[in-house]
Amino acid sequence: MFDSLSDKLDKAFHVLKGHGQITEVNVAETLKEVRRALVDADVNFKIAKNFTNTVKEKALGQDVLNTLKPNQMMVKIVKDELTELMGGDAEGVDLSGQPSVILMSGLQGSGKTTFSGKLANFLKNKKTKKPLLVACDVYRPAAIDQLHVVGEQINVDVFSNKEEKNPVKIAEAAIAHAKENGHNVVILDTAGRLAIDEQMMNEISEIHQTIKPQETLFVVDAMTGQDAVNTAKAFNDVLDFNGVILTKLDGDTRGGAAISIKSVVDKPIKFIGTGEKMDAIDVFHPSRMADRILGMGDVVSLVERAQEQYDEEEARKIQKKIAKNKFGFDDFLKQIQQVKKMGSMKDLMGMIPGAGKMMKNMDIDDDAFKHIEAIIHSMTPDERSNPNVINASRKRRIGKGSGTSVQEVNQLLKQFTQMSKMMKMMQGGGGKKMMQMMKN
Numbered sequence: 001m002f003d004s005l006s007d008k009l010d011k012a013f014h015v016l017k018g019h020g021q022i023t024e025v026n027v028a029e030t031l032k033e034v035r036r037a038l039v040d041a042d043v044n045f046k047i048a049k050n051f052t053n054t055v056k057e058k059a060l061g062q063d064v065l066n067t068l069k070p071n072q073m074m075v076k077i078v079k080d081e082l083t084e085l086m087g088g089d090a091e092g093v094d095l096s097g098q099p100s101v102i103l104m105s106g107l108q109g110s111g112k113t114t115f116s117g118k119l120a121n122f123l124k125n126k127k128t129k130k131p132l133l134v135a136c137d138v139y140r141p142a143a144i145d146q147l148h149v150v151g152e153q154i155n156v157d158v159f160s161n162k163e164e165k166n167p168v169k170i171a172e173a174a175i176a177h178a179k180e181n182g183h184n185v186v187i188l189d190t191a192g193r194l195a196i197d198e199q200m201m202n203e204i205s206e207i208h209q210t211i212k213p214q215e216t217l218f219v220v221d222a223m224t225g226q227d228a229v230n231t232a233k234a235f236n237d238v239l240d241f242n243g244v245i246l247t248k249l250d251g252d253t254r255g256g257a258a259i260s261i262k263s264v265v266d267k268p269i270k271f272i273g274t275g276e277k278m279d280a281i282d283v284f285h286p287s288r289m290a291d292r293i294l295g296m297g298d299v300v301s302l303v304e305r306a307q308e309q310y311d312e313e314e315a316r317k318i319q320k321k322i323a324k325n326k327f328g329f330d331d332f333l334k335q336i337q338q339v340k341k342m343g344s345m346k347d348l349m350g351m352i353p354g355a356g357k358m359m360k361n362m363d364i365d366d367d368a369f370k371h372i373e374a375i376i377h378s379m380t381p382d383e384r385s386n387p388n389v390i391n392a393s394r395k396r397r398i399g400k401g402s403g404t405s406v407q408e409v410n411q412l413l414k415q416f417t418q419m420s421k422m423m424k425m426m427q428g429g430g431g432k433k434m435m436q437m438m439k440n
């Protein structure tokens with residue numbers, strides 16, 4: 001995500017490296033590069049210019065703190081301003097209604113249906129919410145089917161009526177159905193068009209006026225850059241919506257839409273979509289996004305995802321097993337499945353500071369886990385709990401059974417032994433010992 005922008009900003013800050021202080025001259029030079037980086041990222045020129053002017057004022061007006069070098073100081077100022085530009089604080093969605101109705105709108109292909117599913121899944125995981133997905137697209141039967149597929153995937157009820165051609169009526173019936181069946185959130189997935197036109201606006205306005213949803217969200221595809229910003233603006237001119245959903249950020253290397261939408265449309269980005277899977281959704285936090293843009297990673301979001309998947313009871317069981325030297329391949333398999341639930345590897349790596357840059361040219365393959373899983377599945381229960389019994393002939397059998405090579409089996413066994421040792425040390429409060437081991 002945003003690799004090229006991060007790189008260019010990094011180079012811009014290099015201008016200040018070695019300088020003892022921030023001066024009018026070196027600031028101008030740095031900010032010229034920053035502005036160029038932003039414009040290359042598809043940020044509107046005027047916004048980029050205003051941005052660098054504000055940064056310049058702040059940089060020159062500030063006493064350089066003794067503890068910070070000029071380039072560090074500049075990174076901090078740029079980070080704060082980027083955060084401000086993207087909206088300051090994170091904005092949630094209003095879920096106070098009984099039920100709360102969330103109206104989704106957006107162009108065809110923007111990722112509206114996928115996002116409706118992701119949002120339903122996200123809310124369902126919060127335990128207190130029981131969402132209902134509603135298919136309000138009366139033009140494309142395939143769109144209705146698609147929502148049903150999504151609903152099945154995440155185990156959320158879907159309301160539809162292929163006979164009814166009036167989306168307002170469908171929405172009304174869905175809300176009545178929700179009340180009867182204890183759903184406290186209703187997500188209306190509406191029809192999209194290839195471009196914003198009168199018919200689309202009339203239809204969505206009518207639903208909006210009649211249903212009076214708590215939230216109306218406009219979905220845009222981040223990969224379309226300034227087009228995304230312009231569409232959101234055109235939509236906002238007709239319908240006063242609550243927030244923007246930025247999808248496909250995983251494929252957006254430039255970042256222009258994320259940076260400019262708030263200042264052009266004056267509506268906050270509420271969520272982002274970072275992949276095709278149902279768990280690829282994050283609340284949009286301007287400050288964390290600024291960190292990502294500056295290549296500082298987003299450890300907070302990573303920890304949050306991990307916490308969502310964390311199963312306390314399971315963790316306690318594993319700890320006991322490690323203490324008793326009983327951690328086996330079955331437990332390992334469970335751990336892998338937990339990690340996989342957090343999202344795609346590439347996505348996770350992007351959240352680790354510095355990793356984005358390092359990983360840029362690597363083809364991170366989610367299938368890597370598949371080999372490991374296949375190898376473990378080819379082991380007998382006894383081999384899984386007692387890896388020591390795996391001799392050469394067993395290795396050949398496992399390799400054959402899993403469609404991998406003996407080398408791969410060996411590699412996994414070696415990694416597993418190392419990992420078990422490390423876990424044992426961590427458990428025994430042997431942090432120091434482990435550091436020692438890593439140094440060697």
Ligand code: GDP
Nearest residue numbers: 108109110111112113114247248273274275276
């Ligand atoms: P709709 O026409 O607006 O309802 O769009 P869909 O939900 O059908 O999405 C269009 C395409 O974009 C599908 O192939 C989705 O899998 C894909 N898509 C949606 N959201 C994301 C995302 O966050 N990242 C990526 N990479 N693809 C996405």
